[in-house]
Amino acid sequence: MNEKDRSRLREHLDKVRLKGRGRGPAGRGPGPSKWIVEAALKRLDAEDYGVCIECGREIDLARLKDQPLSALCASCQQKIEDYLVSCG
Numbered sequence: 001m002n003e004k005d006r007s008r009l010r011e012h013l014d015k016v017r018l019k020g021r022g023r024g025p026a027g028r029g030p031g032p033s034k035w036i037v038e039a040a041l042k043r044l045d046a047e048d049y050g051v052c053i054e055c056g057r058e059i060d061l062a063r064l065k066d067q068p069l070s071a072l073c074a075s076c077q078q079k080i081e082d083y084l085v086s087c088g
Contacts, residue, residue: 001050009049009068013041032069040069052076 001009017037043049050059054076063070072080 006044006049010041010044012068013037013044017041036069039071043071054080 016032017034040049043051043053050061050064051057052059052073053071055073057073059070059073063074070077
């Protein structure tokens with residue numbers, strides 16, 4: 001991620017954080033928790049943003065554009081969701 005993209009993302013995340021719990025995407029449901037935004041900002045500062053916190057692989061750019069607060073790659077997210085469903 002280049003510096004210009006990092007700067008834009010930081011501005012976006014700061015706005016989301018300052019809004020608090022607003023509405024989610026397309027006005028559906030609550031917005032992201034403050035701690036989720038803070039975690040994304042910390043990953044951005046540590047230059048770990050875009051790296052899956054579970055497996056360490058890069059998160060697909062399309063996923064990050066669609067869900068900029070993602071901390072997991074699609075594969076790890078699916079594994080967690082499958083596990084939770086199986087426990088349900």
